[in-house]
Amino acid sequence: MLNAQLKAWLDRLNELVAEQKAAGVEATPATVRDSMAAMTRNQVRPGPELPWVGDARVECGETPVPVRLYDPAPDRDTPVCLFFHGGGHMAGSVAVYDPICRRLADASSWLVVSVDYRLAPEYPYPFGLEDCHSVARHLWPVLDAQGRRYQRRLALAGDSGGGTFAATLSALAQNDQRLPVEKQVLIYPSLDYTLNHPSVTENGKGYLLEAERIAWYFQHYFQHGEDRRGASPLFMPVSNRLPETLVISAEYCPLRDEALAYVQRLNDTGVPCRHRHFDDMIHAYLNLESLAPDACAATYREIAAFLNGD
Incomplete structure (x- = not known):
């Protein structure tokens, strides 16, 4: 059953969305960005304070990629x-996700590096993915330049579309000795750009992330007739070289079934995979922490335990 606080919030949101549609209001990239930033700012408190947080740029080509570093233990590797x-x-953006990354660093005691990759439609496929890939390949000199103490142990993590990038890089890393990925964390990830799973229809209206909006996102991202199936991590080659994986899914998320299918593929291949399913949550609940504090706390604990081998 859907979490009661989320249901009450969704009821109000859906009324507002219906009013906007009736008034002919159409989404734009700017309004979508503003809406996500406002939602997160209103529902996720700032903090926690960490010993060291700093911004940097990864020089990896013509366009440097901004990153923000969260070091929970500057005196340790x-x-x-x-x-x-x-x-x-x-x-x-890095700014929108600042409280989430702070919580991740605080809970896990890992040094978290948040990537401010370029966004569609100004920068369609594959610009954002290439930014993430470049940062992963050129990360260590940046940490050195910032005076960070670290171990050369790398995990990739992402939520929703960020989970797409994490899973894609993990797939690429299977055959790239220069990119050793130890673990990956996928939080209600988008793994199938073809949108052919039943949960897209089942949960595609009334649960914040709607099927119509997902299709709109993808239309802005794929602007030149690219092979969407080929770009989907769910259909990329899977071998025992894929990193140990944690998948977090939500029952009322339209992306639920592709996450479950990915877990099944990894299990069938023998890739170590941990799966945590929240049967009363919706997509993006980490951005709605005040409405789902227990689920958010449990998620950060789960990620920390996975990263630390507990």
Whole structure:
């Protein structure tokens, strides 16, 4: 059953959405970005305070990629978690996800690096993915330049569209000795750009992330007739070289079934995979922490336990 607080909030939201549609209001990239930022700001409190947080730029080609570093233990050599934010490849930013990354670093005691990749439609496929890939390949000199103490142990993490990037890089890393990925964390990830799973229809209206909006995101991301199936992590080759994986899914999420299918593929291949399913949650609940505090706390504990081998 859907969480009661989320249901009450969704009821109000859906009324507002219906009023806007009736008035002919159409979404734009700017309004979507503003909406996600406002939702997160209103529902996720700032903090926690960390010993060291700093911004940097990864020089990896003509366009440097901004990143923000969250070091929970500057006096220790800590493993590194590269984080890719969600937002349908169109919204979200390092600033929007600052409280979420702080919580991740605080809970896990890993050094978290949040990537401010370029967004569609200004920068369609594959610009954002290439930014994330470049940061992963050129990360260590940046940490050195920032005076961070770290272990050369790398995990990839992301929620929603950021989970797409994490899973894609993990797939690429299977055959790239220069990109050793130890673990990946996929939080209600988008793994199938073809949108052919039943949950897209089942949960595609009334649960915040709607099927119509997902299709709109993808239309802005794929602007030149690219092979969407080929770009989908769910259909990329899977071998025992894929990193140990944690998948977090939500019952009322339209992306639920592709997450479950990915877990099944990894299990069938023998890739170590942990799966945590929240049967009363919706997509993007980490951005709605005040409405789902227990689920959010449990999620950060689950990620920390996975990263630390507990």
